[in-house]
Amino acid sequence: MADTIKVLAICGSLRQGSYNRMALKVAEENLAPGMTLEVFGGMAEIPLYNEDVKAKGFPPVVAELRAKIKAADALLFVTPEYNYSMPGVLKNAIDWASRPPDQPFDGKPVAMMGASMGLFGTTRAQHHLRQTCVFLNMFPLNKPEVMIAQAQNKFDAQGKLTDEPTRKFIADLMAALASWTKRLKG
Amino acid sequence: MADTIKVLAICGSLRQGSYNRMALKVAEENLAPGMTLEVFGGMAEIPLYNEDVKAKGFPPVVAELRAKIKAADALLFVTPEYNYSMPGVLKNAIDWASRPPDQPFDGKPVAMMGASMGLFGTTRAQHHLRQTCVFLNMFPLNKPEVMIAQAQNKFDAQGKLTDEPTRKFIADLMAALASWTKRLKG
Amino acid sequence: MADTIKVLAICGSLRQGSYNRMALKVAEENLAPGMTLEVFGGMAEIPLYNEDVKAKGFPPVVAELRAKIKAADALLFVTPEYNYSMPGVLKNAIDWASRPPDQPFDGKPVAMMGASMGLFGTTRAQHHLRQTCVFLNMFPLNKPEVMIAQAQNKFDAQGKLTDEPTRKFIADLMAALASWTKRLKG
Amino acid sequence: MADTIKVLAICGSLRQGSYNRMALKVAEENLAPGMTLEVFGGMAEIPLYNEDVKAKGFPPVVAELRAKIKAADALLFVTPEYNYSMPGVLKNAIDWASRPPDQPFDGKPVAMMGASMGLFGTTRAQHHLRQTCVFLNMFPLNKPEVMIAQAQNKFDAQGKLTDEPTRKFIADLMAALASWTKRLKG
Numbered sequence: 001m002a003d004t005i006k007v008l009a010i011c012g013s014l015r016q017g018s019y020n021r022m023a024l025k026v027a028e029e030n031l032a033p034g035m036t037l038e039v040f041g042g043m044a045e046i047p048l049y050n051e052d053v054k055a056k057g058f059p060p061v062v063a064e065l066r067a068k069i070k071a072a073d074a075l076l077f078v079t080p081e082y083n084y085s086m087p088g089v090l091k092n093a094i095d096w097a098s099r100p101p102d103q104p105f106d107g108k109p110v111a112m113m114g115a116s117m118g119l120f121g122t123t124r125a126q127h128h129l130r131q132t133c134v135f136l137n138m139f140p141l142n143k144p145e146v147m148i149a150q151a152q153n154k155f156d157a158q159g160k161l162t163d164e165p166t167r168k169f170i171a172d173l174m175a176a177l178a179s180w181t182k183r184l185k186g
Numbered sequence: 187m188a189d190t191i192k193v194l195a196i197c198g199s200l201r202q203g204s205y206n207r208m209a210l211k212v213a214e215e216n217l218a219p220g221m222t223l224e225v226f227g228g229m230a231e232i233p234l235y236n237e238d239v240k241a242k243g244f245p246p247v248v249a250e251l252r253a254k255i256k257a258a259d260a261l262l263f264v265t266p267e268y269n270y271s272m273p274g275v276l277k278n279a280i281d282w283a284s285r286p287p288d289q290p291f292d293g294k295p296v297a298m299m300g301a302s303m304g305l306f307g308t309t310r311a312q313h314h315l316r317q318t319c320v321f322l323n324m325f326p327l328n329k330p331e332v333m334i335a336q337a338q339n340k341f342d343a344q345g346k347l348t349d350e351p352t353r354k355f356i357a358d359l360m361a362a363l364a365s366w367t368k369r370l371k372g
Numbered sequence: 373m374a375d376t377i378k379v380l381a382i383c384g385s386l387r388q389g390s391y392n393r394m395a396l397k398v399a400e401e402n403l404a405p406g407m408t409l410e411v412f413g414g415m416a417e418i419p420l421y422n423e424d425v426k427a428k429g430f431p432p433v434v435a436e437l438r439a440k441i442k443a444a445d446a447l448l449f450v451t452p453e454y455n456y457s458m459p460g461v462l463k464n465a466i467d468w469a470s471r472p473p474d475q476p477f478d479g480k481p482v483a484m485m486g487a488s489m490g491l492f493g494t495t496r497a498q499h500h501l502r503q504t505c506v507f508l509n510m511f512p513l514n515k516p517e518v519m520i521a522q523a524q525n526k527f528d529a530q531g532k533l534t535d536e537p538t539r540k541f542i543a544d545l546m547a548a549l550a551s552w553t554k555r556l557k558g
Numbered sequence: 559m560a561d562t563i564k565v566l567a568i569c570g571s572l573r574q575g576s577y578n579r580m581a582l583k584v585a586e587e588n589l590a591p592g593m594t595l596e597v598f599g600g601m602a603e604i605p606l607y608n609e610d611v612k613a614k615g616f617p618p619v620v621a622e623l624r625a626k627i628k629a630a631d632a633l634l635f636v637t638p639e640y641n642y643s644m645p646g647v648l649k650n651a652i653d654w655a656s657r658p659p660d661q662p663f664d665g666k667p668v669a670m671m672g673a674s675m676g677l678f679g680t681t682r683a684q685h686h687l688r689q690t691c692v693f694l695n696m697f698p699l700n701k702p703e704v705m706i707a708q709a710q711n712k713f714d715a716q717g718k719l720t721d722e723p724t725r726k727f728i729a730d731l732m733a734a735l736a737s738w739t740k741r742l743k744g
Binding site (some may be wrong): 013014015017018038043044046049050051052059060065082083084085086087088089090091092093094095126131132135136170 | 199228232235236269271274275276281296310322
């Protein structure tokens, strides 16, 4: 259907009980009309980037990531902040997927969000990710910026979101991504 | 001997023919008096960071990296730039090594350098790395900033540096790291 | 006419013989079809931002800048790099113009370029400016990134551009701004 | 006296009722032993940076700022965040003061802090300022990072700090600046 928007989500945390995965679940429950969301499942299998390995061909899990990015209408990055930047896990996945030929991120509309236990909720990681988007010619939304600070107070022990403003922020992000994707498609 | 300065070098490129490894070799050949340099050899074996894995203990290669950082008087980061930031490979190593308890980067004097084939020679990667240094309480040198642009024109086919100004920059960096380390030790 | 694109240019250098003004002249000579460009002439008259002054109303030159931004279809920022960031002159103009109500930058398509005498040609200034664009909801082009390094070798004593690749970069930027503006208008 | 540490404070807000000025007052009341603090009073008189003007000599207020920076043992930057970066007012003062000859910031120990009404308390402005410090060879403290978010809830109507943790953060910053200055002096 013409109005379907396929979103691929890429999450920078591998931990099972990650607040970022919980936030991603909230995104899945609050998609815009006509939107589908697939979470890339192979993040834990991506090897460390090595150009000598790449010279022999993309590892299968990277080839799969690249194909899914290419097939997506839009991307959702969900990222914790480690050491005032993106996690290496997320950056390594981007490094692999971005290699020529046919750089798959080119022209993709992007939404990003992040959760942290601290007060400043992934602002710094997201700004670094935005800089990477410039190089790869992605188009990140400016607003809303979803930065879930003190996440431990916003999800319960079962990983369910208990903070309504956060739910609304995430729903607004998905709605904005739908509009942005349509606008860029023309 | 009291005046020995042990430097641990951490390189963000895994490729055999990497210009960054070539630059690192130049650093080894241009150490300051009393300085020793060890290149951490386990970068390719570090797994992707996963807090669930960490909860069971540091993987041996990470424990080794942490011990070597702790034992070092100063650090040398050698980093390519991928997608306008640090490589995921470097960031992932930092993410693993930085985890509590006993964050080993704390208080370390740092030098950084990078090589790239483009015109802007890792400026953006180094600024992101500097931001990470703030969080981890490392003390990077401000000067000299060693950004080896168009590296393909500065090393020959055998990986030998053919550009004398670059050699001097690297030698100056090592000398500055020696002074800075002594100054911070008091 | 429906296809006209009115571009307002804002330049961060006040110096008469500025390479950035020379680059701006090249932009004026290489507009896309249907594009008009006005250079904001009041930069030197903008006072330092002071919220107590603002409380009494925008100074006339700021009101004029705001009106021109609002009337423009797209913006062109031309910026030197001072001390690894935007010039205070440019940032101060943005700070004044951005104040509520009716933030005039909201939703504007943006192109940026910069010239410097050094090797790294305003990369850092432009990344800081891009971060400001996120807050103000501007949409900067990702490509081309026009960073005129070693400008003293690319313009002659009369301020005329002598470097054809630079002319082409600037012409491509203006063409890309035209397409981007139409695309965002839908 | 040998142990005196003369600190010059430079504040990026010109507004009378600025939370940043209030925070600066708290710093003055919580100096480390042997520390003196002078707030530079001429910020509102600094003209916009223009290299043509500079060519005829530094304006008196800039010459005064430069002399005070040179005479200081350490600097304290107090900065609001406007549009995800430093205020133009602060950057413009730095741009003027930094011009050759005898760049006065060279080698100075630096503390920074900032107050904002938002949730993220000047993190982004401070990271941009840190990048400027690299170029000018200043040595900013890594810790503590004093980011006073939601300042309107931490000062009363008379501008008096009512939040004890914030007072302690600021006192710790001044103590850390004293140690850092002594350490760098050797």
